[in-house]
Amino acid sequence: MKFVGRDEELQELHELLQENNQVLTERSRSVAIAAILGMGGLGKTELALQYAMTQRENYKGGLCWLQAKAGDVGVQVVRFARTQLDLNPPEEFDLPAQVQYCWRNWREGNVLLVVDDVTDYQQIKLYLQGVSSRFKVLMTTRKKLGAAIKQLSLDILQPDAALEFLQSLLAETPERIERELDVANQLCEWLGYLPLGLELVGRYLARKPDLSLLKMMGRLKEKRLEQPALVKPEADMREQRGVQAAFELSWQELAEDDKQLDCVLSLFAAAPIPWKLVEQCLPEKDKDELEEIRDDKLLNLHLLQRKGEEIYQLHPLLREFFQSKLTDLEQIEEFKEWFCQVMVAVAQEIPETPTLEEINAVSLAIPHIAEVANNLIQYVSDEYLTWPFIGLSRFYQGQGLYTQAEPWNQQCLSTVQNRFGDNHPSVATSLNNLAELYDYQGKYDQAEPLLLQALELRQRLLGDNHLDVAASLNCLAGLYYSQGKYDQAEPLLLQALELRQRLLGDNHLDVAASLNCLAGLYYSQGKYDQAEPLLLQALELLQRLLGDNHPDVATSLNNLAELYNSQGKYDQAEPMFLQALELDKRLLGDNHPSIATSLNNLAYLYKSQGKYDQAEPLFLQALELHQRLLGDNHPLVATSLNNLAYLYDSQGKYDQAEPLFLQALELRQRLLGDNHPDVATSLNNLALLYNSQGKYDQAEPLLLQALELLQRSLGDNHPLVASSLNNLAYLYNSQGKYDQAEPMFLQALELHQRLLGDNHPLVASSLNNLAYLYNSQGKYDQAEPLLLQTLELRQRLLGDNHPDVATSLNNLALLYNSQGKYDQAEPLLLQALNILERSLGANHPHTVSVRENLALLRDSL
Secondary structure, X not given: OOOOOOHHHHHHHHHHHOOOOEEOOOOOOEEEEEEEEOXXXXXXXXXXXXXXXXXXXXXXXXXXXXXXXXXOHHHHHHHHHHHHHOOOOOOOOOHHHHHHHHHHOOOOOOEEEEEEEEOOHHHHHHHHOOOOOOEEEEEEEOOOOOOOOEEEEOOOOOHHHHHHHHHHHOOOOXXXXXXXXXXXXXXXXXXXXXXXXXXHHHHHHHHOOOOOHHHHXXXXXXXXXXXXXXXXXXXXXXXXXXXXXXXXXHHOOOOHHHHHHHHHHOOOOOOOEEXXXXXXXXXXXXXXXXXXXXXXXXOOOOOOEEEEOOEEEOOHHHHHHXXXXXXXXXXXXXXXXHHHHHHHHHHHOOOOOOOHHHHHHHHHHHHHHHHHHHHOHHXXXXXHOOHHHHHHHHHHHOOOOHHHHHHHHHHHHHHHHHHHOOOOHHHHHHHHHHHHHHHHOOOHHHHHHHHHHHHHHHHHHHOOOOHHHHHHHHHHHHHHHHOOOHHHHHHHHHHHHHHHHHHHOOOOHHHHHHHHHHHHXXXXXXXXXXXXXXXXXXXXXXXXXXXXXXXXXXXXXHHHHHHHHHOOOHHHHHHHHHHHHHHHHHHHXXXXXXXXXXXXXXXXXXXXXXXXXXXXXXXXXXHHHHHHHHOOOOHHHHHHHHHHHHHHHHOOOHHHHHHHHHHHHHHHHHHHOOOXXXXXXXXXXXXXXXXXXXXXXXXXXXXXXXXXXXXXXXXXXXXXXXXXXHHHHHHHHHOOOHHHHHHHHHHHHHHHHHHHOOOOHHHHHHHHHHHHHHHHOOOHHHHHHHHHHHHHHHHHHHOOOOHHHHHHHHHHHHHHHHOOOHHHHHHHHHHHHHHHHHHOOOOOHHHHHHHHHHHHHHHHO
């Protein structure tokens, strides 16, 4: 059998034994003493033996192996000296004197004395008086022997070393490990990487070549420590005790209170345990007494491990051992109930939108809450039955880890159905929570039937005037909003808001949530004047109730900034986006879907301002974050792909933009269906790309499809419809179909002005496009005032260094050039070229186009 995973320990042991650290005689002659200590089954004896074998050349005086459990150590020393060294201590000497005689007359050279399984160092220290420094004493023990002795605390094997050890035991059939590698790793983990457990199971498997590792795993899970593999050592094993028997030695040294504490610890999961939770589970016990038991008994006997400040853990097999002792406790049922009550209380403290600080504060309790949910839920009362699952879901969902949250929501639903049947308010709550999670994941077809079922159940059981009904209405409306079904969402949101205001008053977080949701709907419908006061009201309410440092406040800031960005109020939007991003990072950490949303929004603002070099890294970061947290099949990933492609399109990087646009379109059609406004946006963007490349035959059907879809889903009075009309008219203008283009440009302009007001970048775009049409038709007197109006509007809204300003300058210059006003055209083209070279680079198609226009102008001169 191969000895693995202890090379560092062997080296450390050798270094300890070279130190003369123990003064044992009055003449200050000293001897090096070291102890290998740890729980049963770690391989302390094997390590001592391996050390003796590998270092035998350094111990010319020999190796003396003594068994502390085999009787008086002094007697063993004298017997060894007589039989192995031919020494004859005088009979008239007492035993200590005989031992001293042996030390004085021992063979020349360094000597290694190994005392195995020491429980009382004082019984050994008596015989070490007078030992010279050439003697090195190595002890193995399950107890801490005092700070004066150099100690090597032996730990479990590392996972790789444990697997290698198991492989060495199955050396005759190595393909078994290769064939079931994942199961082999699980087997090592279940055994807690304990050498004794690994050796017992490995030898058992070696005796049974037809037994698969998977079946072995099943047998262990079924019979636990009673499984024969862990009970019966083979005759040639150095350790002749099974795992339970090895642990039993330490168990027998415990008093009743000590045993009780160990059994309570075994109720916790096989994970680090905050000590404060242990104290809460034993409210009738004095905290100082518990501390004494922990430190003087459990830690001293290595029945418990200290993992950090006030954090402890049981080895998995020790936990199994102590659980087997639970049935002997009279208070076992009471202990289980207390344990569950403590974990439920912790779960209840996890907020719906936890901050990173709150996540970190509760993270160590999560495995123990999961232990209640998985194995002790029968001890949780009806009133609190859902809380372990809700707490676990909030913990993972709050970090954007939706796939880890999902099974807890599913398990919650099945648990409440099993206990209460299908007609219970807790069932409705569980349905609602699971559906809400599906909505976050973009699984709309799975979410809708659950939400409808939850709403119907709540209305039937609770009546129409109940807060839970309002929550259901709000969630269902949120789903319809995500699907672009705005006409179905609005009445539900209004109903939920009215219900919450009536039942809770105006100063409540649920009211703020309703205001935010309704404002989001109006924003998506282009009803900016209705959205803004609701967003301002929600933000003020959240700041007043939660303070300025809360994730919900960051979300509210983001929503308001997004509205201002859409209105072209960039100077109002940017500080809010930056504030929201900083707040999210501080509260949620860098890896959260909300961070990706904030990055996306800020990047889109920079793109709108023509700050492409600032936008691109943010778009890329948001895309990577969305993909990592949500997977590749999520609507937010499609949004990130679309936005990045839109940036590349604006930069003239058409070969980089097209595949991203196509990927976003395919994803949206698959996830949202063909009748969603986001699908129309993707169709529009792809068509504009084709239009820029002169692929008019590919662009037109996409633009027509997008316009029809938007009119059908949003109605005729929406900014997106106006933009779609603009895009189609622009295509017709490029094709010289002026009679088809003009009415669409006029309609788009009227719609933009009516919906957005006169001071908006989209109004400027509409004016510019209409002027471009008139210029193409030679209607210069109609084109010029529109172009001047556009230029003034863009400079005021976007600043002087925006690519759209350059476009206006270029168009105005082309108008003057067509009229032969070359002296007025040239400075405008130079100004436009300067802006574009600075913002887009010298090789951008727009820059190249302006440069060509300038060249043509100068040729004319």
